[in-house]
Amino acid sequence: MAKLELKNLNKTYTPKVIPVKDVSLTVNDDEFLTLLGPSGCGKSTVLRLIAGLEEPTRGQIKIGDQDVTNKRPGDRNIAMVFQSYALYPHLTVYENLCSGLRLQRVPSAEIKQRVSEVAQVLGLEELMTRKPGQMSGGQRQRVAVGRALVRRPRVFLLDEPLSNLDALLREKVRADLKQLFAAQKVPVVYVTHDQTEAMTLSTKVAVLDKGYVQQLDPPERIYSHPANLFVAGFVGSPQMNLLTLPCKGRYVVLGGTQTPLPESIVNVPSEIVLGIRPENVRIAQPNDTQTIRGRVFLVENLGMHHLVSVQVQNTHSGAVTVRALLPTDQNRSSEDITLALPPQDIHWFDVQSGDALAKRQVAVAKPQI
Template structure:
């Protein structure tokens, strides 16, 4: 067992191209850390630095107590699963899984035992004699996972391994992966831009943007208490409502409505209100803060409708997840915003207030 530690890691290609900027992280045994962020945020570069496929400009990669900056990728005892399956097309599934073990000159009986054990865990036993061209995308990705598993590495690294699968296969393989890595009790670093994967698989999520960590927390904390406007907008589907509002006397102005602000150290003149569509509801009593508006768009999502409403006497719009049983189109409705579910962000910095 080995803890993975990153200390002040940076990668600079040119003075103006720095995909990873001074990142420090600690991933313990049994932790599943997801690096989540948009394309170009630095997450794949960070994974390559950990794997040794690129050298850091500064900082350290430490496994256990050992600095592995100068250790070649093949000697770091890490297993990496890529977005592309990277299987040998002329080999069977069993031969692909056993590749790294044969390179280590492991005894034949031990290789067979490990291959069969991994195949059983990933439901590949009946496919071991097939070549990659005879398997589906989901089966090939499970072979790639099994190949990583049999190595018994100190750290697992996964670079968007499910992105080439269709939605149903992604869900199936994701469920298998969650149980599989829980049993391994090793540090796992997983790269994705898919927030569903991040929220369902992870024990911790690092949200990245422009080479820096915006927030590092368990998934539930990322969702319920975003550290800044970027995290609030990136995590959550449908996306959080973010409204740029003016302030007067500790109140935010939304059209003809006024919303009480918490007590902040400095009274802002403008502020960003954030609230998730599921926290915008139909007003049910006079005690709620109500906002009137007219529905101009209804999007059917299955069990609910995503309803877009233009607020009275305002250019602002807000979206709410409402019952699919109602016909909301062109209706004027009264909305309630739960004060405990409202997030406030600084207009200039984007940082969370309060």
């Protein structure tokens, strides 16, 4: 058992190229942490720093009570699964699984036992004599994971291991990984740009942008309470509606309706960003008070739902677009539509800093006079 700790980790290549900026994280036993973010945000660099493939400019890396900041990769007792599988093409599955253990001079009897146990868990028994070129992408990925498992490391590191798989296979392997690593009882750090992987696999998610951790929380809180505009816009598909609106007293006006600001916002700015997810926008019912009216100009069929784009005329800021995720039997193509924006699902953000100001507001909206 071990705990992984990163303290004020920084990596600087040049004064203008700093991919990792003061990252501090803790991953306990039984925790699955996903580093999530767009290309260039620093997530893979953080993983390479943990693995010892890069040296930090400053900061500390601890595994358990041991400071491994300056230790070689082979002395850290970690196992890494790469995007490219990184299997030896001339070796069989059995030999690939054994390779790391042989380098560690593990006794032959123990090697056989470990490989047998892992092969059974991953369903590799019938593939042991095959070479990587004779296997599918999903099979090769299972071998790559197996090679990490047989080492019995203190920390698992996974660098976008599903990105080379097709959509259906990715879904299956993702489910397998979730069950597999839940049974390992050691810290797991997983890197991806795919928010579906992050939300389904993780116990914690660290959203990175420009080298900084923007938010570190369980996936459900990342989704329901984004810390800032970047997290709100990056997490969630379809993307959250983010509307910059002028403040009139303690109200904003959208589509002819005054929406009150939460009482927790003490200093009212001149402008504010109203955020609401398309799945929280619905067709208005007679008892809804917070409604907007607009005209449908685009309907995208997503199978179980239609993503409906509605143009709303706003007196003070011109036309804005609001997207709603509606059931297929509520198609409203090319016609006027009234939508409800439930007050409890509205998020508020500062225009300048992007920070979340509040989410829940329960005051009743009033028609504009």
